[in-house]
Amino acid sequence: MSKILVVDDEQTARDGLCFFLESITKDIHVAESKEQAEEKLKQHEFDLVITDLRLPKEEQGLNFTRVVTEKYPMIPVLVVTAFGSLESAVRAMKAGAEDFISKDFNQDEIILKVKRLLETRNLSLTNKQLTEQVKDLKKRVKNLLEPDEFIGESPIIKTILEDVKRIGEDNESTVLITGESGTGKELIARLIHANSPTRSTNKLMIIDICNITKSLLESQLFGHEKGAFTHAVRKHIGQLERANKGTVFLDEIGDFPYNLQNKLLRYLQEKTFTPIGSSDSIYSNVRIIAATNQNLEEMVQKKLFREDLYYRLNVIPIHLPPLRQRPEDIPLLIQYFQNKLENEKEKTLTFSESAIQKMSEYEWPGNVRQLRNFLERLYVVYPGFEVTAEDLHFEEISIKSEDNSQQMALYKLPLKDARDIVVKNFETNFLKHYLHLYNGNITKIAEKIGESRENLSRKIKRYQLKSEK
Numbered sequence: 452m453s454k455i456l457v458v459d460d461e462q463t464a465r466d467g468l469c470f471f472l473e474s475i476t477k478d479i480h481v482a483e484s485k486e487q488a489e490e491k492l493k494q495h496e497f498d499l500v501i502t503d504l505r506l507p508k509e510e511q512g513l514n515f516t517r518v519v520t521e522k523y524p525m526i527p528v529l530v531v532t533a534f535g536s537l538e539s540a541v542r543a544m545k546a547g548a549e550d551f552i553s554k555d556f557n558q559d560e561i562i563l564k565v566k567r568l569l570e571t572r573n574l575s576l577t578n579k580q581l582t583e584q585v586k587d588l589k590k591r592v593k594n595l596l597e598p599d600e601f602i603g604e605s606p607i608i609k610t611i612l613e614d615v616k617r618i619g620e621d622n623e624s625t626v627l628i629t630g631e632s633g634t635g636k637e638l639i640a641r642l643i644h645a646n647s648p649t650r651s652t653n654k655l656m657i658i659d660i661c662n663i664t665k666s667l668l669e670s671q672l673f674g675h676e677k678g679a680f681t682h683a684v685r686k687h688i689g690q691l692e693r694a695n696k697g698t699v700f701l702d703e704i705g706d707f708p709y710n711l712q713n714k715l716l717r718y719l720q721e722k723t724f725t726p727i728g729s730s731d732s733i734y735s736n737v738r739i740i741a742a743t744n745q746n747l748e749e750m751v752q753k754k755l756f757r758e759d760l761y762y763r764l765n766v767i768p769i770h771l772p773p774l775r776q777r778p779e780d781i782p783l784l785i786q787y788f789q790n791k792l793e794n795e796k797e798k799t800l801t802f803s804e805s806a807i808q809k810m811s812e813y814e815w816p817g818n819v820r821q822l823r824n825f826l827e828r829l830y831v832v833y834p835g836f837e838v839t840a841e842d843l844h845f846e847e848i849s850i851k852s853e854d855n856s857q858q859m860a861l862y863k864l865p866l867k868d869a870r871d872i873v874v875k876n877f878e879t880n881f882l883k884h885y886l887h888l889y890n891g892n893i894t895k896i897a898e899k900i901g902e903s904r905e906n907l908s909r910k911i912k913r914y915q916l917k918s919e920k
């Protein structure tokens with residue numbers, strides 16, 4: 452329902468207007484002075500303001516119109532002018548009014564104008580929303596289209612990147628990428644594919660083995676015929692066939708089921724395979740890149756992984772060292788993620804030398820992924836602009852699982868409720884930080900964070916924060 456504010460110093464005029472407007476909305480608020488009206492504007496979000504020009508002097512009405520259009524540019528103002536005074540109507544429009552109406556209006560006239568103004572207001576709100584959505588989509592598309600770079604200038608990374616280039620060009624041999632979680636194995640696989648002159652124009656299929664069941668994996672990879680098993684209602688073309696002339700990335704190869712390993716081995720040897728339920732073998736020219744953070748040699752010894760398959764996969768090995776063994780790459784990575792996050796979050800954060808130093812000395816057990824997540828979190832929750840060493844608390848990220856379960860709990864709520872909780876938590880921390888910083892001085896905080904004193908006090912009260920220390 453539309454919310455309208457009626458401003459007039461004469462009660463009869465206010466009552467008359469409210470009476471006329473009742474057929475449009477019941478949500479009408481009144482104010483008898485400029486001051487009272489401004490107070491109401493702070494408390495509610497109006498869709499339209501209708502004000503008398505003489506409050507009681509014309510200057511006050513014009514002044515009020517200017518204030519509304521400057522402070523609340525999305526709220527249209529309809530000015531009621533003195534009988535037949537075109538001059539004052541012109542002055543009102545110059546002050547920013549969307550429209551005017553002469554004081555001797557009848558009900559039809561006012562209703563027509565109000566309806567039109569409300570429609571315009573709705574259109575501009577939708578327009579604003581759409582503009583924001585388009586902006587957001589553009590940003591996301593940009594991120595999607597921009598291939599991720601592999602950042603690092605440490606000697607070991609330089610060698611790996613040179614190898615990746617050569618391996619890409621070689622086009623055929625199977626690659627096995629090893630390294631701890633978050634070291635960039637998938638990124639390297641993408642780079643190898645992108646560096647291949649012929650394969651890069653074809654598909655790169657990524658199969659995350661640990662996330663699918665054994666039977667699904669077999670049919671995903673090799674495909675199946677209609678009726679091959681109970682739920683096979685139609686034929687399915689496997690990834691190996693779909694990615695013909697391209698690349699298949701088998702992530703977490705250590706989890707590849709033992710009794711399917713011979714089928715993969717056969718493919719690697721002959722480039723042919725048989726879909727489930729079929730008697731024909733299919734040829735497909737796919738380069739396989741596999742990755743794991745498990746110790747495959749040890750698995751071979753324990754008979755958990757076939758030795759012949761291991762050697763077939765390990766034609767070209769690439770080992771990505773953990774981040775702690777190449778700390779000189781950390782400042783470069785920070786800068787890289789800073790640029791990305793600045794664009795993504797539309798927020799600027801700088802890091803003091805001491806902060807960069809502290810991050811370079813940290814162990815990063817979750818490697819580059821952990822560093823990226825840590826920085827992203829700072830962009831979301833850090834209230835200031837410059838991060839110093841004292842602001843960095845790595846322990847917070849080690850309680851990741853708890854964090855995750857809170858996050859998952861939020862995912863189960865309706866978006867609006869989840870957003871309210873997140874906003875409330877964020878605002879509480881944000882205000883706590885400033886209350887502490889400025890010793891509870893509301894005026895100073897309000898000025899610093901660009902919020903009115905009233906709003907700030909209301910929030911402090913709502914979140915039951917202490918304003919005095």
Ligand SMILES: Nc1ncnc2c1ncn2[C@@H]1O[C@H](COP(=O)(O)OP(=O)(O)OP(=O)(O)O)[C@@H](O)[C@H]1O
Binds near residue numbers: 630631
């Ligand atoms: N050297 C790097 N430069 C830029 N970004 C990187 C680098 N290494 C990793 N990343 C980024 O870190 C994140 C994790 O990388 P990726 O998924 O490739 O790791 P992974 O080794 O496959 O991890 P897991 O074993 O957990 O699957 C990704 O967002 C990736 O883009």
Ligand SMILES: [Mg+2]
Binds near residue numbers: 636702
């Ligand atoms: Mg991975």
